[in-house]
Amino acid sequence: RPRASARAQGRSAILEKFGGAAKGPAPHLKRTGSTATVKAMLLEWCRARTRSYQHVEVQNFAGSWGSGLAFCALIHSFFPDAFDYDALDPSARQHNFALAFATAEERAGCAPLLEVEDMVRLPVPDAKCVYTYLQELYRCLVAKGLVKTKKR
Numbered sequence: 001r002p003r004a005s006a007r008a009q010g011r012s013a014i015l016e017k018f019g020g021a022a023k024g025p026a027p028h029l030k031r032t033g034s035t036a037t038v039k040a041m042l043l044e045w046c047r048a049r050t051r052s053y054q055h056v057e058v059q060n061f062a063g064s065w066g067s068g069l070a071f072c073a074l075i076h077s078f079f080p081d082a083f084d085y086d087a088l089d090p091s092a093r094q095h096n097f098a099l100a101f102a103t104a105e106e107r108a109g110c111a112p113l114l115e116v117e118d119m120v121r122l123p124v125p126d127a128k129c130v131y132t133y134l135q136e137l138y139r140c141l142v143a144k145g146l147v148k149t150k151k152r
Helices: 006-017 035-050 069-079 093-108 117-122 127-143
Strands: none
Touching: 035 069, 035 127, 069 093, 069 117, 093 117, 093 127
């Protein structure tokens, strides 16, 4: 029997850890079309929140997140007093991921769906894992009243 790829194992580990796949998109990301539309909306939200940050250019849910700086920028955009973004080093991936995930958990109540070690081990993060984490972060920020959504 062939071994699953590292990417498939990563997804399986997340699903095991949290009891299975989530049903549907993140709350408050109202479905107005296909899954691609929801993904595009979330990606545009991330792009808009991180636009002014140095060393961050969000283009997708994979390589754009590889240094950890995009996660840091997104978190910093909501919690600018949590850490000094300008002091971060793009090559210090482990530190960047750890800082972003710990701050998101502490300040936003976001479940630690991604492991720092897994993110550092992979040269390009798994897009589905990043997308899932960003949905959860968005949901937590909405619950805290930090992201306003349109009422239908």
